[in-house]
Amino acid sequence: MLYSEQKHFDEVIAYLEKDKSVFIVGCDGCAQSSGSGGPQQVAEMQQKLTEAGKNVTGTKSVDFLCSKALVKSGLRGKVDQIKAADAVLVLTCGIGIQAVAASLNKPVYPGCNTVNLGGSRGEWEGSERCFECGQCLLWHTGGVCPLTACTKSLVSGACGGAKNGKCEVSPDRDCGWELIYTRLKERGNLERLADMMHPLDHRKLRLRPEMIDTPRFAVENFPKPPAPPENPAEEVKAK
Amino acid sequence: MSLRSKLESGQFAVSCEFGPVKGTDIHELNENIEILKGKVDAANVTDQQSSVMRMSGLATAALAVQGGLEPIFQMTCRDRNRIALQSDLLGAWVLGIKNVLALTGDMASKGDHPQAKDVFDLDSVTLLATINTLNSGKDLSGNELKGAPDFFSGAVVKVENDTEASFELQIAKMQKKIAAGARFFQTQACYQPKSFEKLMKRADKFGVPVMVGVIPLKNAGSARYMNANVAGIHVPPELIDIMAKAAKEDREKVGIEMAANLIKNMKGMCQGVHIMAVAWEKKVPEIMALAGL
Numbered sequence: 001m002l003y004s005e006q007k008h009f010d011e012v013i014a015y016l017e018k019d020k021s022v023f024i025v026g027c028d029g030c031a032q033s034s035g036s037g038g039p040q041q042v043a044e045m046q047q048k049l050t051e052a053g054k055n056v057t058g059t060k061s062v063d064f065l066c067s068k069a070l071v072k073s074g075l076r077g078k079v080d081q082i083k084a085a086d087a088v089l090v091l092t093c094g095i096g097i098q099a100v101a102a103s104l105n106k107p108v109y110p111g112c113n114t115v116n117l118g119g120s121r122g123e124w125e126g127s128e129r130c131f132e133c134g135q136c137l138l139w140h141t142g143g144v145c146p147l148t149a150c151t152k153s154l155v156s157g158a159c160g161g162a163k164n165g166k167c168e169v170s171p172d173r174d175c176g177w178e179l180i181y182t183r184l185k186e187r188g189n190l191e192r193l194a195d196m197m198h199p200l201d202h203r204k205l206r207l208r209p210e211m212i213d214t215p216r217f218a219v220e221n222f223p224k225p226p227a228p229p230e231n232p233a234e235e236v237k238a239k
Numbered sequence: 240m241s242l243r244s245k246l247e248s249g250q251f252a253v254s255c256e257f258g259p260v261k262g263t264d265i266h267e268l269n270e271n272i273e274i275l276k277g278k279v280d281a282a283n284v285t286d287q288q289s290s291v292m293r294m295s296g297l298a299t300a301a302l303a304v305q306g307g308l309e310p311i312f313q314m315t316c317r318d319r320n321r322i323a324l325q326s327d328l329l330g331a332w333v334l335g336i337k338n339v340l341a342l343t344g345d346m347a348s349k350g351d352h353p354q355a356k357d358v359f360d361l362d363s364v365t366l367l368a369t370i371n372t373l374n375s376g377k378d379l380s381g382n383e384l385k386g387a388p389d390f391f392s393g394a395v396v397k398v399e400n401d402t403e404a405s406f407e408l409q410i411a412k413m414q415k416k417i418a419a420g421a422r423f424f425q426t427q428a429c430y431q432p433k434s435f436e437k438l439m440k441r442a443d444k445f446g447v448p449v450m451v452g453v454i455p456l457k458n459a460g461s462a463r464y465m466n467a468n469v470a471g472i473h474v475p476p477e478l479i480d481i482m483a484k485a486a487k488e489d490r491e492k493v494g495i496e497m498a499a500n501l502i503k504n505m506k507g508m509c510q511g512v513h514i515m516a517v518a519w520e521k522k523v524p525e526i527m528a529l530a531g532l
Contacts, residue, residue, distance in 0.1 A: 152343070154362050156365060157408055158405065158412065159470075160408075160412075162405055162470075165401075168470050169348065169349070178402065181404040199321060
């Protein structure tokens with residue numbers, strides 16, 4: 001199972017500042033088992049966003065967002081509601097969020113942080129890769145992960161080494177940041193390139209003690225962490 | 240006059256570059272310091288350039304300070320985490336190092352210790368922000384410092400870009416670096432004034448001094464090598480041709496004249512020049528004289 005946790009709502013609402021209307025997508029695969037993106041969490045998110053003054057144009061739960069084919073077929077009946085939204089909020093792991101972002105012509109934002117993939121690349125494996133960073137950055141990068149798409153995992157932008165769009169370190173790969181640029185441009189979201197990124201919090205990348213004490217990939221057995229995850233939005237403000 | 244006061248008062252500044260030795264024999268290093276001091280405004284001290292292990296840049300920059308040559312201490316994020324970077328910065332200030340150039344750095348796999356672990360805890364932008372934070376009297380975790388540095392921090396920008404995305408990403412990153420505290424820029428070596436003009440059309444508006452990078456060519460082979468292997472360098476075929484046609488005994492002169500001409504052609508568009516005469520540091524004063532600097 002791919003284990004994810006919902007982002008702190010303050011972080012979600014801060015990122016959605018300029019978007020008046022939102023469509024919510026949940027995942028009835030691992031995110032439901034993780035308690036981060038099943039039907040119950042989608043309904044709760046809808047209520048919280050509505051209370052915060054957002055117009056939720058619709059919601060949809062899909063079985064396994066990690067597959068672009070399932071994303072497309074699952075969302076087919078919701079095209080009008082998606083079109084009516086300024087942004088799409090996805091409650092699932094990093095792979096699913098990237099698969100949705102690649103499938104929709106809309107800014108797609110992560111509602112969850114991915115803690116551990118249990119050694120998997122998705123239940124329905126596609127081309128998207130997640131870094132299990134526990135601090136999903138896909139808001140800033142058009143739904144293309146800079147940690148996996150860029151060979152150097154640079155979060156602040158391109159290194160400048162690319163040649164004709166190919167990575168200087170692995171010339172068989174596309175430059176991840178050029179992919180991010182192209183995606184942001186297509187979605188009319190280029191202003192995100194100016195977002196100042198904070199250095200990664202490496203505590204969130206380490207295996208938690210409770211994971212070490214569990215057979216590593218039996219992530220569904222993780223005891224829930226006692227306290228809610230700290231709110232990065234607050235941390236940013238404090239600095 | 241320091242690099243900082245020169246750039247801040249709008250005067251044209253000249254920097255060059257020299258690399259720490261691989262080993263402990265600093266005889267030639269001291270010679271280079273002697274030749275360059277009083278000629279250039281400041282000299283970059285590279286940080287394990289191309290991921291090849293050498294003596295520490297911090298020690299080399301301190302030697303430059305002792306020898307009367309103002310260093311620009313290059314710092315990459317490949318080998319140190321945020322604790323070590325901040326610690327070295329505080330030490331650098333105490334040793335009289337006032338300029339820092341923040342770089343992300345090449346990956347270790349490109350150098351002579353390819354098995355090494357890449358750190359990249361910070362990157363060029365977050366390192367600039369870190370320097371700014373130290374300048375304000377705090378560390379990255381918000382703890383008060385007992386005595387704070389006042390670094391003049393710089394960053395790099397690449398001139399040659401082969402795709403629209405690459406160019407726009409350079410401009411976006413340049414703006415980010417300024418927002419994070421960059422007070423001057425040095426460019427990767429530029430052989431095509433037209434490309435530099437294109438960059439400066441956008442960069443001029445940012446109001447941060449830019450020093451254009453120049454590498455004198457030694458021969459046609461080294462130009463071809465850079466085209467194939469060094470990110471962001473493009474030597475146009477006509478310049479390679481000139482080097483190829485020059486007689487062996489004239490090559491040095493031709494390369495130096497070419498560099499001086501490039502400087503003459505581009506100095507009107509920017510606030511300084513950065514001459515990277517790799518293993519040819521002794522020629523810098525000659526290039527400057529020919530370029531009328």
